[in-house]
Amino acid sequence: MRHRPVNPYGITFWQRPAIPLLLAFAAGIFWARFWPLPAVWMLLAALTGFGLLVLYLCLFLSRCSLSRSFFFSCFLPILCFIAVGHLTGLQVHGPEREALRLAAFAMDDTVEVTGRIHGLPRPRHGRTQSHLTRVEIRRDSGEMIFLEGRLMFTLVGEGEMPLPGSLVHFKGKIRPFDNFENPGGFNYRRFQHGRGIMGRIWSRDRDLEILDTEPVNIVPRVDRFRLFLGEKIRSCVQDVDAGAVLSAMLIGDRGHVTPALREAYTKSGIAHLMAISGLHVGLLAGAVFWLTERLLRWFRFFTERGLTRRVAALPALVIALSYAMISGGAPSALRAVVMVACGLWVLVMHRSTDVWSLLVLAAGLLLAADPERLVNVGFLLSVTAVAGLILGFQRYPQSFAGAKGFRVKAFLWLKGLFKTSFFAALFTAPICLYVFREVSLIGIAVNLVMVPLMGMLTLPLAMSGLFLSLFFRTGEVILQMAGVLTSWGNGLAEFTGSLPFAVLQPGALTLLEVFIFFGFILLWLGFDSKKGWHRSRVILALFLVLLLTGDILRWTFSRMGPGSPVVTMLDVGQGSAAGIRLPGGAVMLVDGGGFPWPDSMDTGRIILSPWLDFQKIRTIDVLVASHPHADHIKGFFHLAERYRVKELWIAEAALEESMGQELVAAFRERGTLIRHPSMEKDPIEIKGTMFEFFGPGELRFSKVNDESLVFRMQTPHGSMLFTGDAERMAENHYAKTHGNALASDVLLVGHHGSRTSTQASFLQVVNPSLALISCGIRNRYRYPSVEVLRRLEASGIKVFRTDTGGAVTLDFREEGIGAGHTPIGRWDRLW
The missing domain is CATH 2.40.50 (OB fold (Dihydrolipoamide Acetyltransferase, E2P))
Structure with a gap:
């Protein structure tokens, strides 16, 4: 029988049926995660599909007069694997049901x-x-x-x-x-x-x-051994940070790496060096295989029967599996172990295969074992990086054949290292932009130094030192040497990570944009260049250009701003933050939330920045700091590093507090205009919306809370009063001074609903129809107080709380103020 010649680049995916079947299996898991269908339907569909396939195969093998059908050979297998993936993906809902059962019981x-x-x-x-x-x-x-x-x-x-x-x-x-x-x-x-x-x-x-x-059982014994190894590493290495990084590199324990050092590695594009990956498993399994194979050559029994390589594969596989357990089951390590195990099995059975088959098999087995890995960042980065290396090197192969001389070999080696870094970074960039909303710009250059230093020198040295330290003191000396090299690497990561151009932060990609990104990569690397622009390539290119054009137009119109002012009271826990979007594209933030503890979560990084990036916002017109308390302005500090901020509004009284001084200094360094609005100054108009300030004025209060900025946002179709944390004394003063001039349609309830705010006299002059309360779930202050809630209810005011329904969005439309909760959506960031 004459076989069709295989593409020399091996990059036409339809020649490997396992790839579309794996994608169909993953699509079924993804479908089940967001839109689960009854398991009985999917099981029936899968059984029916596979039954038809078996029947078709039997008829085809019996040489019946049956032509090759697209439906049976291509379409039906894909549908079957989608159904099987859906059945597998239904497992992801089990933990949610168990969590509900636990909550109902406890x-x-x-x-x-x-x-x-x-x-x-x-x-x-x-x-x-x-x-x-x-x-x-x-x-x-x-x-x-x-x-x-x-x-x-x-x-x-x-x-x-x-x-x-x-x-x-x-x-x-x-x-x-x-x-x-x-x-x-x-x-x-x-x-x-x-x-x-x-x-x-x-x-x-x-x-x-x-x-x-x-x-x-065995799992805690392995964890105790990992704990012992981690303590040995950190005790041998004098530099604390170097010991923490070595613990992450060798046993997968990243719990001792400081957030600052982890961020430096991420910004430098070398965070993969702290993850146990195929490099670790390959080094260890390859070393064991090579040593065992060389040892077996001394025995005639194995050499005469040609068993040296087949027998040497067994200890290499055992070591690889053992190391995967010691790593804590990291996704990249598991993927590498499965690929190594399959490769060794092929070697033992004298079969032939290619790396695509190994990758597809590894990914499929890991997804079948745990479908939640489909959204595991480590798993996705590992698989896409390997896929990128395969495609890249098949398209632009690297060969040392015929290379003579040290300079030529060194150049080829650096060229190969550059291509490795480039293709790995290219394929992981969409996932990094989707998950982390940023990607390193200097990663390729830094990897040219750090991969040889940390991956090819420090890692083998540390692995051998750790092994020898279990038996000889010489191993501890080797670990110390590895620690010195790691300290150099940490220093380089901190330096490169601090460069102002180290990271590209274009905002968060949607899932559609991720697919467009990968589509263009596939358009470049996924087709045989010798065949030129054939029909399927042209169709894919036109389809991608159409999608990209539509996506750009959509976000362009979106950034021009809504048709009417929109206020989103963000859920920042026990704090306050409100985002305002005005017609014409102006963006404001009133307070930024935050927590007072030194190691607490950064609301700017975790909440404000994702909300801004979700809407492709890179420039903020105004930040309003109501008063210098951590639960209102600590989140602003992160925004100073990441966004262009035109103006910061803050009361002069806030400059008497250290946090207010630090905030102003942070933004003034970056060229932000600092304004001190007050009741004595004229209102400020932005895009047809007026901001009128009632306080604080020249009169000063004894409490920082009472010095909060109190202002009204007056839109063409409604108004909203912001009061910060103003308490009883300030409210009484403003009620007497301004009276009915404070009247507003919406009130942001002062001090998160504390009984020291929202007094009856103040509520009477404001006379709102809607009230927003920003507070944390089960907060220790027990806000909002029962007194305030009763007072609002007695006044007939509709109340929205962030602790009971998440973020609240107000739309000041001509037909009235639309209000409702807008929490995390199931389909957020899909397109």
Whole structure:
């Protein structure tokens, strides 16, 4: 039989049926995640489809008069794999149901919890975090449930977290995971459920009872070994940061890497060096295979039978699997182990295959085992990076054949390293822009230095040193040498990461834009260049250009602003932040939220920036700082680093506080105009919307809260009064001074609904029809107070709260003010 010649580049995807089948399988999982259909329907569809395929195959093999059909050979298999993927993807909803069951059982009561410590501890300021598995929860009434999943466990105090596998008992309140419900925001609750974590609980170290310290299976024993290795690494390396990075590189423990150092590696485009990947597994498995194969050559029994390579594959596979366990099951390590295992199996069986088949098989097996990996960033980056390297090197092959001389070989080696960095960065860029909303611009150049230093010199040295340190003191010396090299690498990462042009921050991509990005890459690398622009390539190019044009036009019109003023009261927890978009494209932010603790979440990075990037906003016309308290302005500091801000409005009284001074200094350095509006100055008009300030004026109050900026936004179709944290004294003053001039359609309730604000006299002169309250879920202040809620209800005012429904959006239209909650949407950022 005459075979069709294979494309020399091997890049026509339709010649590898496994690739479209894997994409169909992934599409089914994705479909089930967002629009689940009944399992019975999908099972029936899959069985029917595979039954038809078997029947067609039997008829075809029996040489019946049956022509090759597109439906049976192409379309039907894809539909079958979509159905199978959908069935597999339905598993992702199980953790959500289990979390609801847990919340219904535990409610808000104190319960007794018994469980085993799982995973490596993550030390934080005054506390240590780990997880509990095999959890048994008991109420005071004697009711008990066993949790299918894990609990996030925080130990408060200076005591050490018990060893992994230890059985512990304590009392506490189980809290569900709370989202910051904002349009385009990150679904933290679903992220944790996808990891199998159903809730969170904490205990003080003095209240924790250790019932048993013996592990019950292999997993905690491996975790204890990882803990031992991590302590050995950090004890041998004098530089704390270098020891933390080596722990991440060797055993996958990133809990000791500081956020600043992690950010430096990310901005430099070398964060992959801290992840256990194919390089680690390949080095270890390759070294074991090479040494074992050379050793077996000394034995005639193996050489005469040609068994040296086949036998050497076994210990290499065992070592690769063992290292995957030590790495903590990192997605990149699992992908590499599956590919290595399949490659070694092919070697043992004397079969032939290619790297595409290995990658597809690895990705398919990992998705089948855990469909939640489809949205796992580590898994996606690992798979796309390898796919990029395969496509890139098949399109532009690298060969050392015929190369003579050190200079020529060195040039070819650097050329290969450059292409490796370029293609890996190119294929991971869309995912980085989608998830992190930024991509490194200097990553390719930095990798030319850091990959040889950290990947080819430090990593083998550290791996050999760690292994030898288990038996000889010489290994500790080698680890110290690796630590010195890692310190150099950390210094380079911090320097390059601090460069002003290190990172491109164009905003968040939608899923449609990610597919357009990959489509253009495929248009370049996915077709045989010798065949030129054939019909399928032209059709794909026209389709991509059409999609891109429509996407650009859509966002261009969107950035011109809404037809009427829109205010979005963002959910920032126990704080306040409101985004205002005006016709013509002007953007304002009134306060930015924040938390007062030094290691607390940065609302600017986690909430404000995603909301702005979600709408492709890069320039902010005005930031309004009501008063210099952390829960109102701490989030603004991140915006100073990432966006162009034209003006900052802040009261002169705020400059008497250190945080107010720091905020003004941060923006003044970047050329932002600083304004101090007050009641004595003229109102400010922006795009047809007037901002009139009622306070603070020349009269000063004794409290910082009372010095809050109080102003009204007057639109052509309604008004809104912002009061910051103004309390009783300031409200009484403004009510007497301005009276009915304060009247507004919407009131942002002062001080998050505290009983010290929103007095009856003030409410009477404002006379709003709508009220917004910005506060955190189950906040420790118990805001909003019952008194304020009763007062608003008695006045017939409709209330919207961020703690009960997420972000609130107001649209000041001609026909009236539209109001409603706009939390995270299921289809956010799809297009």
